[in-house]
Amino acid sequence: MYTTLIAVQTLNGLQLGIILFLIAAGLTLVFGVMDFINLAHGVQYMVGAYFAFTFTALTGSFTLGLLLALPAALLVGLILEVLIFRHLYDRDHLEQVLATFGIILFLNQGVKVVWGASPLYVPVPELLQGSIQIFEGFFYPIYRLAIIGAGLGVAALLYFLVSHTRAGMLVRAGATNARMVSALGIDIRRLFMVVFGFGAMLAGFAGAMVAPILSVEPGMGDNLLILAFVVIVIGGIGSIRGAFIAALLIGLVDTLGRGFASDILRLVMDPSAASQTGRAIAPMLTYILMALVLIFRPSGLFPVKR
């Protein structure tokens, strides 16, 4: 019984990790390639979820809604890049933080104006409704398995794009030395714009994928953004591979920590003290992990060579 619980919680951890990866992938590229801190990345996730809601409602099909939400999220990312972010690349980090924080406030209020403050819900697509029995007595929602599958697919696609295409090569080169890439005759501004738009679309994809299981509401990306920053710090800034491994690691540590901290403590403490301490410790685990990584590998698990 206990091993099956561990297996199910591992699946849950994987699912959280996949979502985190989709958000962190764009974040780490933007940070690594452009040296630009974009706090507004979590808002892109929220915008993706809202687009999925609207397009699903309009077309009556989640698949169509998802397919329409992706270009819409890309468009929002590109508009933000052209109107605002472009003018911030040469500023220092503090000014970038202030400006992108302002965008968070602006867009969180903006979605309230357009969609209202109350949470919205997207129905689970009919094909993926219900749950399947994966172990004796253990049911797992099919849709969550689909999220894991889709996330792994996107990760494989990203790996291919970054490692085996010319654009990917430029991105990797940009992460190592942007000035040199520019000196070699590559339009670095255009590369930045492509990277930015792509990152925004990935975050939007994550938002659209979770819309059927979580409520779509203003500020839904803010909490995940913090975890996404933890992910890119652990993974190594600018490294897609690092972001992938770190995201799964954080997803697993967070979920298994919440699930089992009390049980493990129960071996050495009395039950009520154990559950109280477990509750307090579980949310800290991801940050403890980050602190440990920073002590022993200050530039992350998979640092980009400079």
Next chain:
Amino acid sequence: MKTIKVLAGATLALGMAAGAAKADEVRIGLMYTLSGPPAALGEQARDGFQLAVEKLGGQLGGLDANIFVVDDELQPDTAVTRARGLIERDDVHFVVGPIFSNVAQAIQRPIVEADRILISSNAGPSDLAGEQCHPNYFNTSYQNDQVHEVMGEVAEQRGYSRVFLLTPNYQAGRDAMSGFKRHFTGEIVDEVYVPLGQLDFQGELARISAMQPDAVFTFMPGGMGINLVRQYSQAGLTDRVPFLSAFTVDETNLPAQQADALGMYSGTTWTPDMDTPGNAEFVAAYEEKYGHVPAMYAMQAYDTAMLLDAAISSLDGDLSDLEAVREALRNAEFQSLRGEFSFNTNQHPIQNFVLAQVAQREDGLFQTEYVETIFENYGDVYAELCSME
């Protein structure tokens, strides 16, 4: 120049005449949360009260009802400022509200000590029912613990021996667990507190699957409850582990939970389908006017208006003697939509508590429906701590 002064003087005089208190009106402040995500609850209460006043021809007990609606914004400090405004600027006789207990705890003293009467139509924190009770404070809803006690008693009566408890990690969540345990003698297999605002419950649901309890009890208000119910149903748990709850599946959340909430249980004092005098007309009138199914918040506010109507009638509209007004409220004869209703020594209700289950109506809308009565003429345990001196 002179003309202007005269005009200004005349306008001022007219304005003052209009603003001056009329003897034949009753002024009531409605204080509910009307902004942010929990606004749906406050709006239901406001609409329920106004529906009653409308039904009574704009009067309460023969006096013209002058109603001031204010938003407490779910901020205790804002609520206190607005309550003072109702007393000092609008000179209200009664304040009705609020939805949330932390707001009630903040506004009770400033209102009762200004010799005005506060009638809580929803919040029922234990301190205001016990040691902090006051002759000028009435409650027409329930004491918070009682709805959780209902679910504990249900689990006890149905012979559930292993129950899993799940609430948010804040005061009301801890109160819910202790309320549940008051009548439940079986084993609590686990008590899980989640951070307030958590939206993904997959980890907790896996734990429930693993432990295979006889039932789950939860108090998960607002958006958290919507997510929990949807995920509980998606995980295929509804049929295997009965879902006992309070403030989680109600008519404010059901439009979002839809069929995912079918079959889930809730502890309450009233359901829209209950066969009590006037209930069917109330539900029909409310739905016609506002376009959605009323929840208990609307019913309680409606009842509060009916209570005021009966009390003011019995005084022949004379609100000058505060002690007489209190006495009239205590003894008011009105027909509650819940059925039997009377005040306990702490001026909180003695009433029935029922088990409700979510069902779909013939017109496709979802509502909670009456299953059985769990407690009859039930008062709260804090009444004995209350002395009205």
